[in-house]
Amino acid sequence: MKDKLRTYITTELIKDPTYPLTDDEVIMGTLIDSFSLVQVAMFIEDTFGAHFDDSELTVENMGTLNKMVANIQAKLQS
Amino acid sequence: MIKTALTTEIPIRPDRRPATLLDQARWLVETHPDATTIVFVSREGERLITYRAFFHEAARYAYALESAGVRPGDLVVLVLQHSEELLYGFWGAMLLGAVPSIFPFLSDKLDPERYFESVRSLIALSEVKAVITYPDLEPTLRPHLENIPTLGAILNVEHLAPGGDVAAYLARNPAQADDTAFLQHSSGSTGLQKGVMLSHRAVINQVASYSAAIRLSPDDVIASWLPLYHDMGLIAGFMMPVLQKIPLVLMSPFHWVRDPKILLHAITRHRATLCWLPNFAYNFLATRIRDDALQGVDLRSWRAAINCSEPVYAESHRTFAERFVAYGFRPEALTTCYAMAENTFAVTQGGIDAPLTLDVVDRRILMEERRAVPATGDAPAVTMVSCGRPILNCEVRVVDDQRRDLPERHVGEIALRSDSMLTGYYHRPDATAEVMADGWYFTGDMGYLAGGELYITGRKKDLIIVGGKNIYPQDIENLLNDIPGVHPGRTTAFGVPNPQLGTEDIAIIAEVDTEDPEQRAAINREIRARVAQSTEATARYVHLVGPRWLIKTSSGKVARRANREKFLKEVLGQNGGD
Numbered sequence: 001m002k003d004k005l006r007t008y009i010t011t012e013l014i015k016d017p018t019y020p021l022t023d024d025e026v027i028m029g030t031l032i033d034s035f036s037l038v039q040v041a042m043f044i045e046d047t048f049g050a051h052f053d054d055s056e057l058t059v060e061n062m063g064t065l066n067k068m069v070a071n072i073q074a075k076l077q078s
Numbered sequence: 079m080i081k082t083a084l085t086t087e088i089p090i091r092p093d094r095r096p097a098t099l100l101d102q103a104r105w106l107v108e109t110h111p112d113a114t115t116i117v118f119v120s121r122e123g124e125r126l127i128t129y130r131a132f133f134h135e136a137a138r139y140a141y142a143l144e145s146a147g148v149r150p151g152d153l154v155v156l157v158l159q160h161s162e163e164l165l166y167g168f169w170g171a172m173l174l175g176a177v178p179s180i181f182p183f184l185s186d187k188l189d190p191e192r193y194f195e196s197v198r199s200l201i202a203l204s205e206v207k208a209v210i211t212y213p214d215l216e217p218t219l220r221p222h223l224e225n226i227p228t229l230g231a232i233l234n235v236e237h238l239a240p241g242g243d244v245a246a247y248l249a250r251n252p253a254q255a256d257d258t259a260f261l262q263h264s265s266g267s268t269g270l271q272k273g274v275m276l277s278h279r280a281v282i283n284q285v286a287s288y289s290a291a292i293r294l295s296p297d298d299v300i301a302s303w304l305p306l307y308h309d310m311g312l313i314a315g316f317m318m319p320v321l322q323k324i325p326l327v328l329m330s331p332f333h334w335v336r337d338p339k340i341l342l343h344a345i346t347r348h349r350a351t352l353c354w355l356p357n358f359a360y361n362f363l364a365t366r367i368r369d370d371a372l373q374g375v376d377l378r379s380w381r382a383a384i385n386c387s388e389p390v391y392a393e394s395h396r397t398f399a400e401r402f403v404a405y406g407f408r409p410e411a412l413t414t415c416y417a418m419a420e421n422t423f424a425v426t427q428g429g430i431d432a433p434l435t436l437d438v439v440d441r442r443i444l445m446e447e448r449r450a451v452p453a454t455g456d457a458p459a460v461t462m463v464s465c466g467r468p469i470l471n472c473e474v475r476v477v478d479d480q481r482r483d484l485p486e487r488h489v490g491e492i493a494l495r496s497d498s499m500l501t502g503y504y505h506r507p508d509a510t511a512e513v514m515a516d517g518w519y520f521t522g523d524m525g526y527l528a529g530g531e532l533y534i535t536g537r538k539k540d541l542i543i544v545g546g547k548n549i550y551p552q553d554i555e556n557l558l559n560d561i562p563g564v565h566p567g568r569t570t571a572f573g574v575p576n577p578q579l580g581t582e583d584i585a586i587i588a589e590v591d592t593e594d595p596e597q598r599a600a601i602n603r604e605i606r607a608r609v610a611q612s613t614e615a616t617a618r619y620v621h622l623v624g625p626r627w628l629i630k631t632s633s634g635k636v637a638r639r640a641n642r643e644k645f646l647k648e649v650l651g652q653n654g655g656d
Contacts, residue, residue, distance in 0.1 A: 014618070015583075016602075016619070016620070019602065020595070020596075020599045025603075029610050029611075029616075030603075030610040030611075031606060031610075031616065033545070033610075033614075033615060033616035034335045034336070035335060035358070035362060035545050035579070036616075037336055038336065038337075038338065038362075038366040039366065042366065042368070053337075054336035055336075
């Protein structure tokens, strides 16, 4: 899951597949802008079946790869 | 004051212009206190605000400001999010005859230290008299604003002194037609770096002329998610509807960008007829909402979708129309506008009375000879979308670099003269003199005229426009010089069109010595972080290159355009050009 997200973010959003994105690196703001948030949420829903409301698209929830994965897993288990 | 025959006509027209915005406010409160001026849409639902309630709240701010020592003509800065408080604070300052200016709010992306320092220096330099902010920001902001002798007060929206009688304020009439009503921000600048001073007269004239250009009628309803620190949001998405008694359905940009469907549902619920959007929003709306989120959406009421403030892509219009025709959107509702804070807002408007004009021109001649010649045969062509004709009392010229008139279809700098122009840049006579001469304002934007219609080919000196936000490449380059491992002065930044998103991407090239992947990754990260923290935009491409990759001019400066061409060709595999 994490690697799928990493590949998506580096190729589609950062446009640099060689970018060494780490698990704890802050993605939102520095690497992707707010216009990309909805895009990430749609990718997550299509790929993993977890739906996030707009109010959940925050730095606390989605700021890093680790946070994204934890929140997706929490969604899928509930 | 004329009080008859207003049910069928809008109140401010070319033949009926109140002297000041406050005269119009008084008329609205006296004659239409119970009419809805704003429907504020938030996650909690909708709040209807009548003119009475609106100006009652504004009067509380006026009273609090006055109690804090603010007098007519004083500058008041609003450090507030897109909220009702921002609307009331803005009008509250105006009720006093003070001059409000909206400062972009601290977002979680910006570096707080840098942000507060910029707030401090602008407030000190501009002799701001009062700042209005939130309780949660006040404790952090206050220490940064100590020892500024000109600053009288920092007001907190939750602790406003009680009081303020709207009728008493409106009876005072503290402003004359040529007094400054408020400051807007010039493109690419933030805060008060280049505050555009607009008189009451200029704003009223703009509202009269632009309302006529879009055939504004009392049946219209305006929907907007636009930020108010930008002219499109402040004028089209706030001042004009409030002054013209047109209901305004208002959303926050922070809400909309996370949940774009709210705009279309708001248009449906309120039968909205007008909505201004920067070009990227057409692609965003067309591609970032799922079908199931569009259930019940009905866009038949939408008579003009007005594309403004970014270069207009014909392809974005096509994408938008294709997606939303099924929901009742009419392709003939696609219109365009060319606007800038220095003219209060609109300069031209197209597509209202007749479909938008498209001009298919020869790409090579446009690029190399700077002439727009209709394309023939198989020659590579580019489709230019007209921005329409000048609005009433606004003249447009296209001039060469000696400021001499150019013939039709020749690309040059756009100059304008109107009755809604800026008085000048606040505390910046130097900057004012650079762009104004003989009553003309020289925009720095490039374009051509054909058949009386204006076509924009390029914005101010390499300006990058990302999602409606203006960024100067020099500002980005200046951020990068002291990053360890980057050659000082050996960086360049520019915009790269992204047709998929309908906007530009920021690209940065920096010369570095190291070949070490880890060091390069660290430099890459640092560049991205600095750009985000100071511009709130994202650098899409960060391209690190070895020494001597960048092309320089004969005087040793990095040649931004030549490097952009090289990047497009070598890195993105494109043929260059715009």
